[in-house]
Amino acid sequence: MTYELPAPRGPVRDVATEGGFLIGFAVQSLVVLAVAVLRRRLSLYETVTQTLFIGRVCTGPSLLLMIPVGVFIAVSVGELAGRIGAGGYSGAVVAFIIVGQASALVCALMLAGVAGSAICTDLGSRKIREEIDAMEVMGLDVLERLVAP
Known part of the structure; x- marks a missing residue:
């Protein structure tokens, strides 16, 4: 059984991935905030x-x-x-x-x-x-x- 290393990703791809995670979390948080305010659960x-x-x-x-x-x-x-x-x-x-x-x-x-x-x-x-x-x-x-x- 051989173990293969994952393909190198590079710094630009890593920054883009983390930026995408940050934007996704921000959008998800804003949606949850809006729903909580509208439902008066905040x-x-x-x-x-x-x-x-x-x-x-x-x-x-x-x-x-x-x-x-x-x-x-x-x-x-x-x-x-x-x-x-x-x-x-x-x-x-x-x-x-x-x-x-x-x-x-x-x-x-x-x-x-x-x-x-x-x-x-x-x-x-x-x-x-x-x-x-x-x-x-x-x-x-x-x-x-x-x-x-």
Whole structure:
């Protein structure tokens, strides 16, 4: 009996496969969310709990990231304002730029990075402890109970 190695797949095919899995999971999750909302089966308590968890997890890192971004913007705008003779307006411009532009970017990065990894960690630990398998055995929809909120 001979054992044959599987055909080499290559990095492009692997990326395309994983991207397809990600898109499929996202579509499936959105469909489950819509069905849960329409049937009024979405757990409001779990949704609020997860929202507060994401806010608690993301607040510290986003504030720590905003400090260097704010300093960089303040130095850049202060230097530019000094060159054109409008040094008195640099404070208002810095505040406007930080609140209007940088804060949205930092919030998006924090939500995607910190909250996404925290949620994936939670789901992974549930899979390891076989909680997800137990929910499936009990006939509960795992996507509706854990992913949709």
